[in-house]
């Protein structure tokens with residue numbers, strides 16, 4: 001879809017200019033989210049992936065995020081560490097927090113809402 005392609009491009013661009021993520025996993029307390037949203041996990045891509053060479057990427061079909069994006073869309077977000085994702089799998093409904101950093105939106109916290117997705121396939 002057009003908006004998804006544009007956002008993919010935006011993430012790739014952002015990846016070029018974004019400062020390196022802090023390596024130390026200090027936890028979400030050190031990174032208060034600027035935005036909070038809900039949605040469904042579409043894919044989790046450990047690095048290296050086609051979307052980023054060194055950072056984990058999660059694609060979330062996010063609900064409208066008031067004040068940020070009014071549409072539901074599939075959108076990739078960068079994360080500092082795969083540890084953030086725990087045992088999340090595609091199909092899981094999640095609540096997440098985003099940190100607005102120069103040129104990118106980072107997922108800084110994410111949790112499953114309700115039971116794991118039914119019929120998950122690895």
Ligand SMILES: [Cu+2]
Nearest residue numbers: 062069073075
């Ligand atoms: Cu979006």
